Amino acid sequence: xxGVSQNPRHKITKRGQNVTFRxxxxxxxxxxxxxxxxxxxxxxxxxxxxxxxQLEKSRLLSDRFSAERPKGSFSTLEIQRTEQGDxxxxxxxxxxxxxxxxxxxxxxxxxxxxxx
Amino acid sequence: xxSVTQLDSQVPVFxxxxxxxxxxxxxxxxxxxxxxxxxxxxxxQLLLKYLSGSTLVKGxxxxxxxxxxxxxxxxxxxPSVHISDTAEYFCALISSSGGSYIPTFGxxxxxxxxx
Numbered sequence: 001x002x003g004v005s006q007n008p009r010h011k012i013t014k015r016g017q018n019v020t021f022r023x024x025x026x027x028x029x030x031x032x033x034x035x036x037x038x039x040x041x042x043x044x045x046x047x048x049x050x051x052x053x054q055l056e057k058s059r060l061l062s063d064r065f066s067a068e069r070p071k072g073s074f075s076t077l078e079i080q081r082t083e084q085g086d087x088x089x090x091x092x093x094x095x096x097x098x099x100x101x102x103x104x105x106x107x108x109x110x111x112x113x114x115x116x
Numbered sequence: 117x118x119s120v121t122q123l124d125s126q127v128p129v130f131x132x133x134x135x136x137x138x139x140x141x142x143x144x145x146x147x148x149x150x151x152x153x154x155x156x157x158x159x160x161q162l163l164l165k166y167l168s169g170s171t172l173v174k175g176x177x178x179x180x181x182x183x184x185x186x187x188x189x190x191x192x193x194x195p196s197v198h199i200s201d202t203a204e205y206f207c208a209l210i211s212s213s214g215g216s217y218i219p220t221f222g223x224x225x226x227x228x229x230x231x
Binding site for chain 2: 003004031033035040041042043044045048055056091093095101102103104105107108109110
């Protein structure tokens with residue numbers, strides 16, 4: 001399978017704990033995006049990378065959230081000191097960059113976080 | 117600022133009936149428009165997109181959408197739905213100016229097809 005892969009698919013944690021999600025994009029895609037989706041809502045943009053550079057962050061991304069893409073391949077999204085309001089589906093997507101970019105994103109199946 | 121409005125949170129329809137899912141957008145610049153579908157327990161996948169050219173765009177699974185600049189709309193249609201079309205549908209836009217190419221999504225419309 002050469003699609004976007006996310007791990008873990010489900011994570012249940014207690015309030016105050018740290019969690020980390022991993023995303024492996026399609027190998028030739030140099031853009032990688034993180035979105036958050038809550039029940040009844042569409043995906044909300046969090047941040048995106050072009051290669052290893054984090055180029056834009058949403059105001060939704062509080063200082064408890066950090067994302068990395070150290071070698072321009074896989075990415076991690078860490079949430080520190082989780083709160084119940086962080087419960088959501090975290091979506092990763094990738095796309096081609098530059099002149100090859102048609103705007104289409106390729107999504108993973110998401111990582112569902114439940115904070116108790 | 118740009119935004120996408122999907123007025124219908126849920127659309128129930130009988131199998132083999134036609135369906136239209138509405139999408140309106142707001143943007144001060146030209147846009148690219150997309151429809152994505154999310155089947156249960158699966159990731160979002162692209163149904164169709166409008167970048168330029170013909171305003172009637174055909175996508176996968178028999179869906180089509182029409183870009184109407186004066187109405188700022190991009191409604192999705194299918195002449196005859198199947199049970200398997202039951203899913204969540206998201207309209208999205210990208211501003212064609214600037215280089216960030218970050219899609220903004222609507223809240224989604226749940227299409228429920230009844231036998």
